[in-house]
Amino acid sequence: FKLGFQEEFRPVLDADINGSFDCHYGWSQSRVWPKVSWSCFKVKEVKTAVDYSWKQPTIHVQWDAETGRQIIHIFGFKSDQQVAFINKIPSAAERRCNPFSLHAAFARIILEQYNDAFWMLRDLVRGHEKKSKAEKEEERKIFPxxxxxxxxxxxxxxxxxVAEHTLQVIAKELINWRHEDEVSIRNNIGTWLDARRRILHEEKRAHSLKTRSKSLNDRHQNEINLVSTPAAEFMVYLPGTFVSGLFGTNFFSFQADPGNTWLTADEFWMYWAVTIPLTLLTLGIWGVWHWWDTYVGWVQKVRDKKGKGIKSGDDDATTDVKLDNFSLRKRILTATKLNEIQRKETV
Structure with a gap:
């Protein structure tokens, strides 16, 4: 079955592709046309924290510019989604003139799936935010x-x-086609403009969802930080509590006579001499544990920019460093054969 498609398209059928678009042109002495084109997207639907599924919807279009005949293959669509696509398919007159109208209709269905996926995630985050304090205390036991x-x-x-970028590439390919086939496009400028308008509209929808997802991610990180804060506070007081347990009450003495007074031993400075360095050491180890991967990423980015001869300040070097602060812990836990912080998953 795969042999009937282009070699570049075959990985889309059986591999995990985050998103792709390609267009192969046909040509004659009088014109140039997009003979074969395809677009692929990746959608993750999350019902609960542990119940989710991946989808890879794809459209493959073959177009004969002389006859206007199209051969369309759709992959990764359920039957109800196929019906929705058919209901939004462009008119026959538009399809005969412009195969990109099919990509625009397909993108509209895909962006609806992305919108549904966003609200599923939003409901998960909102559900945790609305939980009572007692419920959140219980949830700390299942922190992962x-x-x-x-x-x-x-x-x-x-x-x-990636979906936003794919739509941007489709819009650029429309412009390339217009430059290469000006006469034919001018004769059907209405269908060309309409297809481009719809693709740009879906690109804007993707950008809006991307912005909302960043805000939702920040909200969820705040919830994680609220759970992490008591642990950090506990570490501040833990060394002193531990040391006081070792020394006991040997530094203090209660004298009933005279005057029911408390006496403090001259060696009480030893408690502070042990507690303060131990507290600083504990916080230092926690800081290295928590921020090591971010620091490594920052150093690597600075080295990469120096290697390219680009001069930038510290602010630029730390821009857009999106590293998982838990990867160091994950490596340590894996090496010691303990439970991992995050579950294994392949994209």
Whole structure:
């Protein structure tokens, strides 16, 4: 079955493709036309933190410019989605003149799926925000679930960004076709303009969803930080509590006579000499544990920019460093054969 398609398209059928678009042109002495084109998207639908599914909807269009005949293949669509696509398919007159009208109609269905996927994630985050304090305390026992949701948010943001870029490439390809086949496009300028308008509209929808997903991700990170804050506060007081347990009450003495007074030993400075360095050491280890991957990414980015001869400040070097602060811990836990922070998943 795959042998009936172009070699570049075959990986789309059986591999995990985050998103793609390609266009092969045909030509004659009088004109140039998009003979074969396809667009592929990746959608992740999340029902719960542990119940999710990946979809890879794809459209493949073959177009004969002389007769206007099209051969359309749709992959990764359920029967109800196929019906929705057929209901939104362009008119026969438009399809005969412009195969990109099919990509525009397909993108409209895909963006509806991305919108539904966003609201599924939003409901997960909102559901956690609305929980009572007691319920959140109980949820801390299953803290990895919060990071499962965070992982889903990262994946959504990644896939919607790729989808936006795919739509941008389709819009650019429309312009390339117009430059190469000016006479034919001018004769059917209405269908060309309409297809481009609809693709740009879906591109804007993708950008809006990307912006909302970033805001939703920030909201969820705030929830994670609220859970993490008590742990950090506990670490501040833990060393002092531990040391006081070792020393006991040997530094203090209660004297009933005279005057029911408390006496403090001259060696009480030893408590502070041990507690303060131990507290700083504990916080330092936690800081390295939490920010090591971000620091490594920052150093690597600075080195890459120096290698390219680009001069930039510290602010530029830290821009858009999107690293998972838990990857160092994950490596350590995996190496010691303990449970992983996040569940395994392939995209």
């Amino acid at each position: 679930l919060l990071h499962d949701i965070a992982r889903h948010l990262f994946h959504y943001q990644e896939t919607i960004e």
